[in-house]
Amino acid sequence: MNPNQAPRTRIRLRYSKAGRIRFTSHRDVARIWERSLRRTGLPVAQTEGFSPRAKLHFGLALATGYESEDEYLDVDFKCADVAVPDVLDALVSVLPDGIAATGGSVLLPGAVSLQQAVTICDWDIELIDVTAEDLAEWVDRVRGAATIVITRERKGQQITDDLAPQIRALEVGESTSRGVRLLATLGTQPRAARPSELLTVFEPQYRPVLIQRTRQWIEQDGARLEPLMVGAAPAQHTPVGVQ
Amino acid sequence: MSLWSELELVLPEVSKPARYIGGEGGMVEPEHHPSKVAWLLAYPDTYEIGLPNQGLQILYEILNERDDAVAERAYAPWVDMEAEMRAAGLPLFSVDTHRRAGEFDVLAFNLSAELVYTNLLNCINLAGAPVRADQRADDDLLIGAGGHCTYNPEPLADFVDFFVLGDGEEVVTEINAAVRDWKRAGKRSRQSVLRALAAVEGVYVPSLYDVVYDGPALVSITPRFADVPAVVEKRTVADLAAWPYPKRQLVPLTEVVHDRLNVEVFRGCTRGCRFCQAGMITRPVRERPAEQVRTMVADGLARSGYDEVALTSLSTADFSGITEVVSATMDCGAGEVSVSLPSLRVDAFTVGLAAQIQRARRTGLTFAPEAGSWRMRQVINKLIDERDLYGAVESAFSQGWRRMKLYFLTGLPTETDVDTLAIGELARNCVELGRAHTKNPSVTVSLGGFVPKPFTPFQWFGQNTVAELQRKIFLLRDDIKRNRGVQMKWHDPKASLVEGIASRGDRRIGRVIEEVWRQGGTFQEWSEHFDYDRWTQAMDRHGLSVDWYVHRHRTEDEVLPWDHLSAGLHKDFLWQDWRDALNEVGLEDCRWTPCYDCGACTGYSIEHIVASAVPPAGGSQGTGQVPTGYQPPRAVEVQLSGVGERATS
Numbered sequence: 001m002n003p004n005q006a007p008r009t010r011i012r013l014r015y016s017k018a019g020r021i022r023f024t025s026h027r028d029v030a031r032i033w034e035r036s037l038r039r040t041g042l043p044v045a046q047t048e049g050f051s052p053r054a055k056l057h058f059g060l061a062l063a064t065g066y067e068s069e070d071e072y073l074d075v076d077f078k079c080a081d082v083a084v085p086d087v088l089d090a091l092v093s094v095l096p097d098g099i100a101a102t103g104g105s106v107l108l109p110g111a112v113s114l115q116q117a118v119t120i121c122d123w124d125i126e127l128i129d130v131t132a133e134d135l136a137e138w139v140d141r142v143r144g145a146a147t148i149v150i151t152r153e154r155k156g157q158q159i160t161d162d163l164a165p166q167i168r169a170l171e172v173g174e175s176t177s178r179g180v181r182l183l184a185t186l187g188t189q190p191r192a193a194r195p196s197e198l199l200t201v202f203e204p205q206y207r208p209v210l211i212q213r214t215r216q217w218i219e220q221d222g223a224r225l226e227p228l229m230v231g232a233a234p235a236q237h238t239p240v241g242v243q
Numbered sequence: 244m245s246l247w248s249e250l251e252l253v254l255p256e257v258s259k260p261a262r263y264i265g266g267e268g269g270m271v272e273p274e275h276h277p278s279k280v281a282w283l284l285a286y287p288d289t290y291e292i293g294l295p296n297q298g299l300q301i302l303y304e305i306l307n308e309r310d311d312a313v314a315e316r317a318y319a320p321w322v323d324m325e326a327e328m329r330a331a332g333l334p335l336f337s338v339d340t341h342r343r344a345g346e347f348d349v350l351a352f353n354l355s356a357e358l359v360y361t362n363l364l365n366c367i368n369l370a371g372a373p374v375r376a377d378q379r380a381d382d383d384l385l386i387g388a389g390g391h392c393t394y395n396p397e398p399l400a401d402f403v404d405f406f407v408l409g410d411g412e413e414v415v416t417e418i419n420a421a422v423r424d425w426k427r428a429g430k431r432s433r434q435s436v437l438r439a440l441a442a443v444e445g446v447y448v449p450s451l452y453d454v455v456y457d458g459p460a461l462v463s464i465t466p467r468f469a470d471v472p473a474v475v476e477k478r479t480v481a482d483l484a485a486w487p488y489p490k491r492q493l494v495p496l497t498e499v500v501h502d503r504l505n506v507e508v509f510r511g512c513t514r515g516c517r518f519c520q521a522g523m524i525t526r527p528v529r530e531r532p533a534e535q536v537r538t539m540v541a542d543g544l545a546r547s548g549y550d551e552v553a554l555t556s557l558s559t560a561d562f563s564g565i566t567e568v569v570s571a572t573m574d575c576g577a578g579e580v581s582v583s584l585p586s587l588r589v590d591a592f593t594v595g596l597a598a599q600i601q602r603a604r605r606t607g608l609t610f611a612p613e614a615g616s617w618r619m620r621q622v623i624n625k626l627i628d629e630r631d632l633y634g635a636v637e638s639a640f641s642q643g644w645r646r647m648k649l650y651f652l653t654g655l656p657t658e659t660d661v662d663t664l665a666i667g668e669l670a671r672n673c674v675e676l677g678r679a680h681t682k683n684p685s686v687t688v689s690l691g692g693f694v695p696k697p698f699t700p701f702q703w704f705g706q707n708t709v710a711e712l713q714r715k716i717f718l719l720r721d722d723i724k725r726n727r728g729v730q731m732k733w734h735d736p737k738a739s740l741v742e743g744i745a746s747r748g749d750r751r752i753g754r755v756i757e758e759v760w761r762q763g764g765t766f767q768e769w770s771e772h773f774d775y776d777r778w779t780q781a782m783d784r785h786g787l788s789v790d791w792y793v794h795r796h797r798t799e800d801e802v803l804p805w806d807h808l809s810a811g812l813h814k815d816f817l818w819q820d821w822r823d824a825l826n827e828v829g830l831e832d833c834r835w836t837p838c839y840d841c842g843a844c845t846g847y848s849i850e851h852i853v854a855s856a857v858p859p860a861g862g863s864q865g866t867g868q869v870p871t872g873y874q875p876p877r878a879v880e881v882q883l884s885g886v887g888e889r890a891t892s
Contacts, residue, residue, distance in 0.1 A: 035548030
C-alpha cells in the first residue's frame with residue numbers, strides 16, 4: 001500500500017514548558033519531542049526519503065527563556081485508531097521535567113496549521129525594579145499611542161513595523177515577591193509580536209525576569225476558540241483537557 | 244544551596260543558555276552529606292563538547308552508585324557567560340543542582356587536549372580556589388585530573404593536586420576512600436591527604452617530587468619521601484565486561500556533538516601506529532562481549548529515545564564479530580536505528596560494513612591513510628597497501644558514495660616533499676576511480692600537523708617548525724589546486740606548535756600556561772580565541788626556548804619529563820620501534836601474532852581479550868596479508884642525524 005494512502009490520525013497535543021527547561025530553544029524542544037515519542041513506542045508516522053523523521057508540526061515558536069502553559073504540536077500517527085488518552089498516558093513517563101502534555105484532540109483531515117490558525121496570545125510578564133504605580137502610568141502611555149513604530153532586523157535589512165494594532169490588551173497584574181506582573185494580549189498575524197518588543201517601546205525599559213505565554217487563541221467570527229477545539233473531530237474523539 | 248535564582252537572571256543575557264541548565268535524561272541530583280565525598284567532575288571546554296565525554300559519564304555513575312560519594316558535573320562557561328558570572332559574583336557551579344564549586348571536596352578534570360589547559364586554570368579560579376596548588380589551604384578544593392593528556396602532567400604540575408593515569412573505573416573508588424577518610428577526620432592536613440593519594444596505584448601527586456634541572460635540561464624527577472613511588476604505573480581494567488558503563492548515558496536537552504547513544508565495544512588498540520598516543524597508552528585490547536554490546540545497545544536505545552548509536556573504539560572494524568553486532572543493532576527499534584562506526588579501517592571489508600549500516604543515506608565516507616606514500620606509511624606503521632586504499636575507494640564509489648574525506652598527517656619523521664606530494668597523487672587517483680561511477684566525485688584532503696606525544700615511538704622526534712609545516716601545506720595546496728574534485732583543509736600549524744609546547748613540556752611550561760591564562764587566553768582550541776603571539780611571547784619572557792621544547796630531537800639517554808610515569812610500555816621497546824620507524828620497518832598487530840613484549844600486558848599480568856583468534860577478513864593492516872615491500876621487524880642501528888626535517892627557525 002502507498003504509505004501516503006495509509007490510514008492516518010493527526011492529533012493536536014497541548015503541553016506546558018516551565019522551569020529550567022525554558023532555556024532550551026524551539027529546535028531543542030522539537031528534538032525532545034522526537035525522542036520522547038520514540039520512547040513511547042507509539043506508531044508515529046515518518047517522512048519519506050533518505051533520512052526519515054517523525055511527522056511533527058509545531059505552532060508558533062516560543063522564544064528561548066520563555067515559559068508557557070499553552071504550547072501545541074500536531075503529531076501524525078500511521079494508523080486510524082490512536083486515542084488521545086492513550087497518547088497522553090504514554091507521554092507521562094517519557095517527557096523531561098518541565099514539559100508536560102496537558103491535553104489533546106483528534107483533528108479532522110485538512111485542519112489549518114497551527115502557525116496560520118493562532119491569531120492572538122496572552123502573556124504574563126514579570127518585571128523587576130518597578131512599582132505597580134509606575135507600571136500603570138507606562139501602560140497608559142502605551143495604550144494611548146496611536147502608532148508605535150519599532151524597527152527590527154530581517155535578513156540584514158532594517159524593517160519598521162507598527163506595534164500598536166498588535167497590542168490587543170494591556171494591564172497591570174498582581175505584585176510578586178520580585179516585582180510586578182504585566183498582562184498583555186498580542187497579535188500573531190502576519191507576524192507574531194513579541195513581549196520583548198513591547199518592553200522596548202517606551203522609556204524606561206523594564207527588565208523581565210519571567211515571561212510566560214498563558215493562552216493561545218484562534219479567532220473565528222469574533223469568537224475566541226482554543227486550538228484543541230478548532231478542527232477537532234466529532235463526538236467519538238472528544239478533546240481531552242479543554243480549558 | 245542552589246544558585247538557580249541568581250543564574251536565571253543572567254541566563255537571558257547569554258548565548259545558548261541551555262548549556263547551563265542541566266536536566267539531562269539520566270541526570271542525578273544527589274543528596275550531599277558530610278560523610279560523603281562530593282566530586283565536581285569538570286570538562287574544561289564548552290558543554291556541547293564536554294557533555295558526551297564517556298569517561299566523565301562513567302565516573303559520574305560509578306561515584307553516584309556509592310553511598311560514600313556524590314558526583315555532579317561542570318563545564319567551562321563560554322566567554323559571555325564567564326563575563327556575566329564575574330560581574331554578578333557567581334562562581335563555577337554544577338549543572339545538576341546548580342551548587343557552587345566551593346561546596347564540593349574534589350574538582351576533577353578530564354583532559355583530552357592540550358589547548359584546554361588555560362581553561363583548566365580558569366575553572367579553578369572561577370571555582371574560588373587559588374590556581375597554584377602550593378597556595379591552597381587545607382580545606383580548599385582538591386584539584387584532580389585524568390584523561391590522555393595526564394601521561395605528561397608536568398606542564399600542569401603547579402596547578403593540579405593529583406593526576407590519575409589510565410582507566411578510571413577502579414581507581415576512582417580508591418581515591419574516594421582516601422578523600423573520605425580525610426574528610427571524616429576533619430580535613431586537618433592537606434599534606435596528609437596528598438600522601439594518602441600518592442599511595443594509591445595510578446595516582447601521581449606532583450608536589451611530592453623534586454625536580455632538578457641543569458640549564459635547559461631536565462636531570463631528574465624524584466620522590467621526596469620513601470613511601471611515594473619513584474615510578475607511577477597506569478591503571479588498567481582487565482576486563483571491560485565487568486564495567487558495562489555508562490548504564491544510563493546522559494541525554495542532553497540541547498544539541499551537543501556526538502548526540503547519539505555511544506557504546507564502547509573495545510578499549511585499547513595494537514595496530515601499532517607510531518604517531519598514535521591513544522593506541523600506545525590504552526593497551527592491551529579488551530573487547531566487550533558481543534552479547535553485552537547487544538544488551539547495552541537495546542537498553543540504551545529504549546531508555547534514551549535516540550535513533551542513532553555509535554559503536555566506539557579506536558578501530559571498530561577490528562571488533563570480533565562486528566558484522567553480527569551491527570546486524571543486531573540495526574534490528575533494534577523496528578529498523579529505524581542508524582549505526583555509526585567512528586575510526587574505520589581502510590579496506591573493502593570496512594566499506595562493505597559501512598554499506599550495511601548506511602542503507603539509505605550515502606553522503607560521505609572518511610578514511611585515514613595518514614600518509615601519502617607507502618614508504619611514509621611504513622615509517623609510521625600504518626600499513627595500508629595502496630591496493631587496500633584504492634579497493635576501499637572503488638568499493639565505496641561503486642556502492643553509491645560520492646564524497647570521500649581522507650585524513651593525513653604532515654611533519655612526520657623522515658618526511659620529504661616526495662611524501663607530501665604523494666598525498667596529492669593519491670587524492671587524484673581516488674577522484675579518477677570515482678569518475679567511473681559518478682559525474683562529480685569529490686575527495687577532501689584534511690591535513691594536520693604532526694605533534695609528537697609522550698609514550699609513543701615518536702616521543703624523541705623534533706616537531707616541524709610552523710614555517711616548515713606551512714611550506715608543506717602550501718606545497719600540497721598548490722599541487723592539487725588545479726584538480727577538479729580534490730579539496731583541501733588543514734589545521735593551523737601555529738596551533739600545532741602550541742600543542743607541541745604542552746605535549747612534551749616540563750614543569751617550567753606551567754608559568755607560560757599561567758601567563759597566557761592571566762592575559763585572558765581561554766578557549767585556545769577555538770580558532771576565534773586562539774592567540775599564538777601570547778604563547779610565544781610568554782615563552783620568551785620566561786626564558787624558555789620553543790626550539791628546545793618543540794623542534795629539538797631527543798637523544799636516547801635524555802631524561803624525559805614523563806620518565807617517572809609508566810604507561811606499561813618498556814622504554815627500550817619504544818626506542819627500538821623508533822629505530823624501526825627510521826628504517827622503514829613495519830610491525831604487525833600483536834593481537835593475532837606472537838607477543839613482542841611491549842610491556843603493556845606482561846608488566847601487569849594481563850592479556851588481550853579478543854573473541855576471534857584470527858584477524859578480520861580483508862585488508863593488509865596487520866591482518867596476515869603481507870603487502871608489497873613489507874619486511875618483518877629487525878634490529879638496526881642508525882645515526883639520528885639522518886632524521887627528518889631538521890628545525891630551521
